[in-house]
Amino acid sequence: MANGKSSTISTILSKFIEGSSDSQSPSGISPNDIPLHTAASFFHTYFTTVHLQYPFLDIETCAAHYRAWTRTGGSPEFVGWPAFFVNMIFAIGSLIESKIDNASFPQYQNLKSRAQAEQSILADSTSTPLVRLQAMLLSAMFALHAESTWRIAHISGAIMKFASLHRFHRLKRDPSDPSNLISIRAWSCAYVLDRAASSALGTPVSLPDMYISTPLYEFDDRVMENACSNLPWTEHRGTLDKDVSYPDLRTFSYICKIRTIQSFFMHMIEKDELEGKPVPLDLEIHMLRELREWENDETIRKHSFPSSRGYQNPLWLQHIGHLTRLSFCFVNKANIFSTNADNALQASCAACTSFRCLQKKKQIAQPWLAVLSQFRAAVTLWYIIWARMTPVPQHANDAIRDCSAVLAIFADRWPKAEHYRDCFEWLASTIPRSQPQGQLSAEARQGLASLLVKLEESGIHRTTSRMLHEICETGPPTEGHT
Structure with missing residues (x-):
């Protein structure tokens, strides 16, 4: 053995x-x-x-x-x-x-x-x-x-x-x-x-x-x-922060908790094969209750440093909360006019706006997984607008602008991120101009299909892939969904 x-x-x-x-x-x-x-x-x-x-x-x-x-x-x-x-x-x-x-x-x-x-x-x-x-x-x-x-x-x-x-x-x-x-x-x-x-x-x-x-x-x-004193690299940086000390790990401890919440939800999705289906009401209520407790303002303050930069700032924890809420919302054409879709739209907008705020302050290192999560939020936002066959909601304008800036910056830094930026730009230029709303031309759908091949080669969330396939292969929901 x-x-x-x-x-x-x-x-x-x-x-x-x-x-x-x-x-x-x-x-x-x-x-x-x-x-x-x-x-x-x-x-x-x-x-x-x-x-x-x-x-x-x-x-x-x-x-x-x-x-x-x-x-x-x-x-x-x-x-x-x-x-x-x-x-x-x-x-x-x-x-x-x-x-x-x-x-x-x-x-x-x-x-x-x-x-x-x-x-x-x-x-x-x-x-x-x-x-x-x-x-x-x-x-x-x-x-x-x-x-x-x-x-x-x-x-x-x-x-x-x-x-x-x-x-x-x-x-x-x-x-x-x-x-x-x-x-x-x-x-x-x-x-x-x-x-x-x-x-x-x-x-x-x-x-x-x-x-x-x-x-x-x-x-x-x-x-x-x-805690550690006399860190040798702080003495060699040639700056005035020789006495810098690194904050404790209370924020990491709190991130561990949200990952267990996400892990439970992912397990339930796999166990019951819920991908693309409505999430059972009891599971949805349980997950949202867990998330609300984790997102409690007072608790977040206890596990963060308001004066710190980056990953220990309360805004980063709030951003993780927005992404988690988005992951709980399985949006499809069958529930596109539901409260669940409303929550997904709100979470997508909040995820885009909060990340852009962090990015503007240059407070985070912006790892590659951030490209995938921001792109998922962007696609969810545009999918809902497309499937509802409505103009862009007023409250989503800021989020769209923020996400556009985020993906443009990613594309400047990583060649592979250009595919995500290009797809976002396609969605932003094509969906609002479709006539009638939600009805895309065959040529437009073919253009998205070409982008989708490159995106799937680079890697995207499977829900993001499903939404993009629906946009380029089918029309929005038929009239009668309410």
Whole structure:
């Protein structure tokens, strides 16, 4: 049995490493070519964006690896897990900075290649399962900020399989054991990532909750796990924020809760094959009650930092709430004039507007899954307008304008995002001008069908795909729906 388990793990890791490898050779920039202030900036970017969402690393350990890199200057003696860790942080930090402010440091692929050269750590049985899980999660963080939907889907599933084979899903909480605390945090990150990917694509989760007994991370203000003084990269940035400290992880703890709510709903949809059908009233009432409790203003204030930027700001939690509400609303032509469709329209508008507000303030790193979620909100909005055969509602104008700006910015940063922008522009220019309302010409439908092929190659939520297929293949509901 032990040999069988080892063989299974080796197979997972070999597939994972193959999927992580770049076609590029690790030429070009190398870690020892990076100026100290640039390296410090990459670390700061990682820990103020990625870490606050997925805190699977221990900051004290990270600081030790960073100091080791500064001592060796990236020389050949700097190898193994520390080298993989540092190089991946450089790659992720470089990638995020290039997307945030068009920084002139497009070497993240070369840096990633350097990190992949150390990936033997993943298959090295002398490395602990926790270290290997953390290494896999680091690779996942790079994928989240790149532009491959299918890479994200693959890596999130592989991580859950690896974690379950090592029984991370069966941990018991032991507050006296630091390794237990970081193991639960790492497992919680794997869980949150898997549920986020499944929610963005409309796919089943990799491991149902019924098989999980590990408690998800819970914030305890008596234990300042995330606190760390004298972080070396803050001293090397050459700015006035040398005394910067990273907020605690109470927001991450609250995100864990909403992912369990989403996970339950996704399980019920799969179990009862409800995709495209009306959601049973009792399930809808239950889910909306759970969401209202999670969205409570006072509770959100307790789990966020109003003066903070980005992922710990209350607006980010409210945005997640809007996307969750949208996921509960299964809109089709049969219920297009129902309260459910009204809720979907409202949630879509709120999701577009809140994200644009965050984007304008440059407070978030805008990972690839945000492209999929914003596009889903946009398509839902236009689908409802098309199916109802009405002019654009006044209250939707701002949301349409915001979503247009969001997708245009995404397209400037990622070539693959151009398909999503082009489809939105097609919907925005074609549906309002259709005569009579909702009746699209054969030529217009053919144009959408061509765009849809490219979108499905890049990856979209299956509900989004259904709506677009209906628009380009059928007409709106017949008169008589009320």
